[in-house]
Amino acid sequence: MIDLKAIEGITNGSEDSLKQYLRALPPVDQVGVEARTAVLATRSIKNASKNWAIDLAIRMVDLTTLEGGDTPGKIKTLAAKAVRPDATDPTVPSVGAICVYNDMVKIARSQLDALGGQHVPVAAVSTAFPSGRASIEVKITDTKDAIAAGAAEIDMVIDRGAFLSGQIGKVYEEIKIIRDVCGDKAHLKVILETGELVTLDNVRKASYLAMLAGADFIKTSTGKISPAATSPVVFVMLEAVRDFYMISGQRIGVKPAGGIRTTKDAIKQLVLVNEVAGPKWLDPSLFRIGASALLNDFLMQRMKMRDGYYSSPNYVTLD
């Protein structure tokens, strides 16, 4: 958990001081960010680096299902996949976590435990995910339910309406309250839903707001809104955690989610991590990728690196 004392003096938590603080952040130039991310996208990752990157990226995956149609059966197969992504190859590491709705946490936890996946945490989306349109009482209850059911990570959404209407204090307070509910029982990931914040200036401001309020991770998107984890957005968030570390000495994690479907995309994200936040962030404790279909692409790339040719998609399991 973040030691807020370390950043005391920056803001006293009042809406005025927060507004002042966010206003003083340096502006972001969208064109410049796009140009830089385009250059970083041309980094060529090969051979040993690629093998290393794929296994690291598998360990960073928050294997996700967030459908109205999720059933216990679906969650159970997901849990099995999370523990052993490739049934034919025990050298493939488990994923970082599985990410489900509140009411599926218990089934997910017990299934993971039953399969020897005690090391794989369950993340629950919370606070009236995905819209965040509910009273704070509902959000608190939502979060408490998830933790009680065994969630070790809470992926909360911010109130974008409040943010866009200038009620910065409300967004901050809600994150703080959920932070307190999580206590030391659960890690808190704060979803900014950057597709609704639209501008990179907003992304930078919301990132700082979440970090000041005590987020362990800042996360791009719910996956329900497009665009989601675009490179410029992730780039600005990585700059935010890098600069926040300089001020506070605290390393905050980043989680892009939504739209990352191929190994190539994921490796581009790791290049951003490496060159923006730095190599310290190349760890599942500080970088996660919210995804579902992506995992199978990792497995196919891994087979290709091992065997020297691409296999049929029939050789990876659809779960």
Added chain:
Amino acid sequence: MSNFEYAPAPESTAIVDIKSEYGLFINGKFVAPKSGKRFTTINPATEEVLAKVAYADLADVNLAVTAARSAFTKVWSKMPAAERGKYLFRIARILQERAREFAVLESLDNGKPIRESRDTDIPLAAAHFFYHAGWADKLEHAGMGNNPKPYGVAGQIIPWNFPMLMLAWKVAPALATGNTVVLKPAETTPLTALLFAEVCQQAGLPAGVVNIVTGDGVTGSHIVNHPGIDKIAFTGSTGVGKAIAKAVAGTKKSVTLELGGKAANIVYEDAPIDEAVEGIINGIFFNQGHVCCAGSRLLVQENFADELLEKLKRRMSLIRVGNPLDKNTDLGAINSASQLARIREISDSGDLEGAERWSPACNLPQKGFWYPPTIFTGVSQSHRIAREEIFGPVLSVLTFRTPQEAIEKANNTPYGLSAGVWTDKGSKILWTAQRLRAGVIWANTFNKFDPTSPFGGYKESGWGREGGRHGLAGYLKAGK
């Protein structure tokens, strides 16, 4: 592996067929030099010899000029303008088709990173041909009066920093406007120009319209002094530019010059700081700083200089220096031993004059010509490193207190090629740009080029413009 070591990702050189020996390209054919002399061109990253190239003396230049004159009077000036345009379109398409070949060859001969030759030099060279191809039959609308006329034979001398791109900047407008060309590429980087000669053959360009003579400064002076040449276009150092201006004074020759620069890159406190850092990096380390419009003087507002420099140093430590053909390389080799010596000499004067030098830790290769990315802080206006063009990856950092002071310092130079302004305030960009005496001013970006945009200098940075409608004026005599 504890961190993300990118494995080497070298671009293959198999696509390029470098001959052991090249002739001069005169009247549509490669011919042996009358001089009988040859010189070598090397790969500056390894010091390996790439090829032997013909040395053109006066007799060879005479042949080239005669061929160009004959092509002008008999073929090129009589051809319908739309037909001329077709040849330019054809050349542009061939450049795109053979882009990878050109990019690899450029990086081999020049030392620049393949990422830049692949993503900047060659695509822009093709774009210049496409752009000017469109002009060929529309010159009536170029603002040069009715029926503007070509000069005739253009003598063109280009530098080694962007060999193929500078060729395109020169050849495309000359051909589009109906001139024929005698072009001399730089002594250290002749190979892409000679590959371009093959493209002219492939495109079926009439013999003599483009002639390429390789050689050194003496060859260049034969072109400049040749009575059969109507127009001189030169890109290079201010010293040589002045000599050319003297040489053609009193003759009928028309001249355009693109010369040196010492661009101010002004960063205000309200700039988007992270993107400004990127822009500073791009401004001075793009193409190893071998850029006449490089942002080699950073003028940063004093009240946030520390913050900016911390970020700049952090970012500089990420610059990947090494094999130009590695796709992950950011900073390649210095083009020649003599240029490296010049960079060293001026930089060392920075140490002597009391500026503070900083470079990130980097392992420079043993062979070849290399210089680490370097910044000098504590630089004052009177230091040589603040006044002279270093033409290398060396940035001088100066501070200012007020916008007025920024303008004064920025303009306090004999040069005036380019400048940069970084602020989030639109009105401040305009206020600053109106007061800067420079031909190109970039706002919140740097080193962006486009064929539609005229490029050229104030003061000792040159005469005339290249690119855009304005660039056509350098190759046309106004009509009635």
